[in-house]
Amino acid sequence: MTRTARRNRRTLQWAGAGAAALLALSACSSSDDSSSTGSGSSASASASSSSSEQVSGTVTVFAAASLKESFEKLGEQFEQQHPGTKVTFSFGGSDSLAASITGGAPADVFASASPKTMKIVTDAGDAAGTPATFVRNQLEIATLPGNPDKVGSLKDLTNPDLKVVLCDEAVPCGAAAQKALDASKLKLTPVSYEEDVKSALNKVVLKEADAAVVYKTDVKAAGDKVEGVEFPESADAVNDYPIALLKDAPNAAAAKAFIALVQSPEGRQVLTEAGFLEP
Missing domain, CATH: 3.40.190.10 (Periplasmic binding protein-like II)
Known part of the structure; x- marks a missing residue:
């Protein structure tokens, strides 16, 4: 076989090998694309799921008068973190707020200045779960x-x-x-x-x-x-301040998110800067 013939044969072999490699790469690419599409669907589903869990609407908070400045600041932060939400507050004496709640006033969260006034609400069966102490005051x-x-x-x-x-x-x-x-x-x-x-x-x-x-x-x-x-x-005479989700909360999802903010390091910082004591 002449040198030219051998060169032509080798060229054909390389071309064949290249074509095989391209086919393999194409198959891998197709497989990756398929996998990527599956992953994208999962991400979309996850994002959709996450979106469905996002809070919205109005959350109504009944809180002790001494919490006014701190909670208003946290309310602004909450609205910034959760676009589409609004926090409305009713501040006053914890005893009168508790009486309003047990009397049927619509509210999502109750933050009291003492366990005794919170007990009015829990004894009436109007709290969902066990109240948690989030700060103290002197x-x-x-x-x-x-x-x-x-x-x-x-x-x-x-x-x-x-x-x-x-x-x-x-x-x-x-x-x-x-x-x-x-x-x-x-x-x-x-x-x-x-x-x-x-x-x-x-x-x-x-x-x-x-x-x-x-x-x-x-x-x-x-x-x-x-x-x-x-x-x-x-x-x-240091007072513990408990907070609770209310049983018939009109917006329980937003209420839980607001309570989470109050109890978070970010919320704790706002409260301690205002002079409240760690629980």
């Missing part, structure tokens, strides 16, 4: 800016010349204040008992009272409108 004396009356202790509030305001004992901040007074064996006659902690603080802000026993978080939220005075007896 009392502080709020005085006029600059503390002109030189209030330095809980005992100073017994001065009959001072106009002092307390929360009603049915409200967690009032119950805690009374507990601190009892532990100190002090008797205090306030000029008024207020329905929630914000109302008590506002009496000082408006200069209608010289001092009020409120939460540290409320003093901090008021900024330079009041001055805070710590007292050691407050350590004996």
Whole structure:
């Protein structure tokens, strides 16, 4: 066989091998495409499933008045994280909020300033599951800016010349204040008992009272409108704050997502920055 013939034969062999390789590659490519298509379908199904689990609509939160600033901030974050949602709040004394819930008021979440007021809701069978403590709060004396009356202790509030305001004992901040007074064996006659902690603080802000026993978080939220005075007896009256999904929540999915945000590291940061204590 001539050199030219051998070269032509070798060329044909290479061409045949190349064609076989191309066929193999084509088969692999086809197989990969098929696999890729299957994967894409799964991803689409997963995305669709995820989309169907996304929350939307309005979530209604009943929360203790002392949570106002923190929860409003968390509400804004929640709406940003979940486009299409809206968080509406009803703030007030935990006892009155609990009464509203047991009376049939439509709500998704209840965040109380004490286990005692949360128990009103759980005993009525209106909570879904067991409430969880998410923060704690401690009392502080709020005085006029600059503390002109030189209030330095809980005992100073017994001065009959001072106009002092307390929360009603049915409200967690009032119950805690009374507990601190009892532990100190002090008797205090306030000029008024207020329905929630914000109302008590506002009496000082408006200069209608010289001092009020409120939460540290409320003093901090008021900024330079009041001055805070710590007292050691407050350590004996620290309040746990429980939160719960409500049994007949109109928007349970969004409610669960909001509670998750409150309990998350991000939510915890907002609350601790406001002065709340770790649970």
